[in-house]
Amino acid sequence: MGEVTAEQVEKFLDSNIMFAKQCYNHRYRAKVISELLGAKEAAVDFSNYHPLSSVEESEVIFDLLRDFQENLQAERCIFNVMKKLSFLLRADRMSLFMYRVRNGIAELATRLFNVHKDAVLEECLVVPDSEIVFPLDMGVVGHVAHSKKIANVLNTEEDEHFCDFVDTLTEYQTKNILASPIMNGKDVVAIIMAVNKVDGPHFTKTDEEILLKYLNFANLIMKVYHLSYLHNCETRRGQILLWSGSKVFEELTDIERQFHKALYTVRAFLNCDRYSVGLLDMTKQKEFFDVWPVLMGEAPPYSGPRTPDGREINFYKVIDYILHGKEDIKVIPNPPPDHWALVSGLPTYVAQNGLVSNTTWKGESLESVERKEPLDESGWMIKNVLSMPIVNKKEEIVGVATFYNRKDGKPFDEMDETLMESLAQFLGWSVLNPDTYESMNRLENRKDIFQDMVKYHVKCDNEEIQKILKTREVYGKEPWECEEEELAEILVRGAERTGKLKRYFTDLEALAMVTAAFCHDIDHRGTNNLYQMKSQNPLAKLHGSSILERHHLEFGKTLLRDESLNIFQNLNRRQHEHAIHMMDIAIIATDLALYFKKRTMFQKIVDQSKTYETQQEWTQYMMLEQTRKEIVMAMMMTACDLSAITKPWEVQSKVALLVAAEFWEQGDLERTVLQQNPIPMMDRNKADELPKLQVGFIDFVCTFVYKEFSRFHEEITPMLDGITNNRKEWKALADEYDAKMRALEEEKQKQQAAKQGLWTGAHTPSARAPRPAPLGSPPAGSARAVRASVPSRRAGAPRPSPTVRQGRSRFPRRNLPVRIPDGPPADAGQIPAPRLCT
Structure with missing residues (x-):
């Protein structure tokens, strides 16, 4: 039998298809599949392009499945x-x-x-x-x-x-x-x-x-x-919300601590190298004393970006979380503009637009930071950033959360945005907790204050009104029966005749100023602002600055809400808002802590007034300049508040003594209640130093006001003359006391030297300086001899008239004896007692 060729086999199989199939399934199919599954890669030649047989294509498919299984x-x-x-x-x-x-x-x-x-x-x-x-x-x-x-x-x-x-x-x-x-x-x-x-x-x-x-x-x-x-993302998201939720409700008092606890707990699930949270200042409207420098041209107006609700973008605190290398947390109060998290401007952009920003940095603005100046010793550089706003329930942006460099090197994707946005949204909603807690505290403090307010008689009867509005004496009728011109004659014409400052203000503004004068010390607590803070009074918790002044203002507004007391009820909305605005400025301006902020601005107004040729031109200019009018009005309130220092010496010395007695009462409270040593001007044991303190107060605070007003309007010069004369009196008493104290010290030294046998006797007793009276028992003719001339605060005695009260002398008098400082003899009516600044 001859050799079988391939052509004969192919011809035989083509003519016997069923036999070929049975033979293949029996002898080759299982082996081929086994070899395909056991091979690590397809045995196909990919070096040159060529058509693939069915077996080769099957190998390719099996290779793909193996790769999908193993990778x-x-x-x-x-x-x-x-x-x-x-x-x-x-x-x-x-x-x-x-x-x-x-x-x-x-x-x-x-x-x-x-x-x-x-x-x-x-x-x-x-x-x-x-x-x-x-x-x-x-x-x-x-x-x-x-x-x-x-x-x-x-x-x-x-x-x-x-x-x-x-x-x-x-x-x-x-x-x-x-x-x-x-x-x-x-x-x-x-x-x-x-x-x-x-x-x-x-x-x-x-x-x-x-x-x-x-x-x-x-x-x-x-x-x-x-x-x-x-x-994986949903698992991380659930873990983030779960853990942050558990930490958010642990802290209800402070938004900063609340954010920190939540963000620190979920740091392992955020999948980034670093993240930072910038907290925004929530102040929407500046105080008038911060706006004045801008309106006066002394400071440029703010021209930077603003949040969608109009707030200036000011990050008052930034918290950095560093997760690569050694973990670290950094809290930066008032961060500088070149802080690494802010220098790119991305957090500011997000706060301005309120949009999520997902960026891969390739621009020049950040390229210089990356390549020339590494952020730290580790050489870490920013590659991609995801930044988003933190928004509260009121749709206000309270902060910006920024995440840097995803750990796998890829850019932040849509799922990262969703995950981080869920966290930021949850944090924004959680702000409601500290906001509610703060609102409850404010309501509680207001309740305590109003409970105190109802203890006072806040309404005047008709007899008390006649002490200010003497309409019966002048016109023979009650105030509500008088015409507007008649009331203005009593209330306003006095100031118009004296300082002639009324010409800058409208009648409505003058009425607001008089109303502010009546309310500027209402419901005073007998202590100054510092004592309110030290004693943690509810007033200090309710008002951050100018505590008592803001309380007087709110008290006055409360009274104006009573229909029987609201003298502004017939004004239209615009007039009412203007009158209340003028009251706000006038009353808060009586805080001497703000006096030094407005001195320079007032001085420039006075200098500017000298550049006008006629008073009419200057008056017309001032009538149109609302900011300058407000500054002048604020200084007028300060001048009136301190006006007792300009009274005749006989009146001023007595009022100053009453003020000193009130300060001593506060000093006693600080010593007994707060367990603190009071400052010298409130220390009853250092009353002998009061004349010297009074001279310093006149020089440092009072003289400037009346000197500049005398330049502004010559009609106010008598007030400057009065303060000058009173300073001389106080200075004489201070010098006299200093001389007596030096003589007393010399006498003491001589006595000590004589006891030690070192005194030669060359100095006879007749040559010694006269010794002042002991502090405990003054001789005849001393200050104690004229104590009867000082009005005492006995039970049932009326308060001193407001016309003789010194600027800040507004403490309720208590039934305590007034201690007159012992010292060198003084003439009757010239008792050394200074006026002190609260």
Whole structure:
């Protein structure tokens, strides 16, 4: 029998198909499948393009399945699919574009680029800093993502969607393209693209079928990894909300501590190198004394960015959380503008627009920070940033949270935005807790204050009104029966005749000033602002600055809400707001702590008045300058508040003694209640030093006011003369007391020397200086001899008339004896007792 040739076997098998099939299944099928499953890679030659047999194609499919089973990295699995497709399609190159949404804008970014049959993953994997980004309205890939259909571009020069900027960038010429979307349900996940058919003019229908067939593997890979990623993100999100929620409700008193506890607890789930939280100042309206320098031209107006609700963007505190290397937390109060978290301007931009910002930094503004000046010794640099506002329930931005550098090196994606936004939204809503706690505290403090207020008689009877509005004596009728001109004659004409300052103000403004004068010391507590803070009085908790002045103002407004007392009830809305505004300024201006802020501005107004030739021109100018009018009015209130220092010496010395007695009472409270030593001017044991303190108070505080007003209006010069005369009297008493004290010290030294036997006797007793009376028992003719001339505060005695009360002398008199300081003899009516500043 001859040798059987291959042609004979092939002919026999073709004519006996069933026999060939049975033979294959019996002897070869199990072995082939076993070898395919046991092999580590497909035994297919990919070095040269050639058609694949069914067995080789099966090996390729098994190779893809093995790779999908063993690899946990989506990019590596997709890379292997693209290498096989590049061989099967005979494509020169292939690329993968990932679909993502950043800052609300959909885009396609390169993830795998220039993949061919012999490519290496590390060479084709695109890092975030080098990725090429296509918007959906540009290029063939953008068109495919938008239409969600496969596209076969036979000639790029004739295609309207083709964009050549990548060719220009890579110096490569694209002739034909085959691109298809990778879908997850109805959503685009990625775009896979093959370019330049190697052995033909363009890709064919067969190539489209091959691409769609193998895209099933890509779809499966992307779905599995996408679902795994979503599961991971949702797990992290749940953990973040759970842990932050548990910490948020542990702290209800302070927003800073609340944010810190929540953010520090969830740091392990945030998947970033660093994050920082900037807290914004919530002040919406500045105080008038902060606005004046701007309106006067002494300070430039704020021209920086503002939040959507109009607040100036001012980060009063930044908290930095460093998670790479050694963990660290840094709290920076009042951070400088060049702080690393603020220098890029991104937190300010987010606070200004209220939008989430997801950015990969490549610009010059941050490039200099990255490359020339590293942020710290570790050489850490900013690569990508996710910044978002923290918004409370009132839709106000209370802070900005910024996250830096995702740990896996990729840019922050849409899921990161969702996760971080959930945290920021939760923190914003949790602000309601400290806000509610603060509101409850304020209401509690207000309740305590109002309980005190009702203990006083706040309404005057008709007899008390006649002490100020003497309408019965002048017109023989009650105030409500008088005409407006008659009331103005009593209330306003006095000031108009004396200082002639009324010409700058309207009648409404003059009425507001008189009302403020009546209310500026109402319900005074007998102690100064510092004592309110030391004693933790509810007033100090309710008002941060100018505590008593703001209380007087609120008390006055409370009275004006009573229909029987509201003298502004017939004004229209604009007039009412203006009158209340003038009252606000006038009453708060009586706080001497603000006096030094307005001195320079008032002095400039006085200097400016001297540049006008006529009073009429100056008056017309002032009538139109509301800011300058307010400054003059504020200084007028200060001058009136201190006016007792300008009274004749007989009146001023007695009022000063009463004020000193009130300060001593506060000093006694500080010593007994607060267990603190009072300052000298409130220390009853140091009353002998009061004349010297009075001279200092006149020089440091009072003289400037009346000197400048005398320059402003010569009619006010008598007040300056009065304070000058009183200073001389106080100075004489202070000098006399100093001389007596020096003589007493010399006498003491001589007595000590005589006891030690060192005194020679050359100094006879007759040569010694007269010794002043002991502090405990003054001789006849001393200050104690004229004590009867000082009005005492015995039980049932009326208060001193307001016309003789010194500027800040507004303490309720108590039934305590007035201690007159012992010292050198003084004439009757010239008792040394200074006026002190509260």
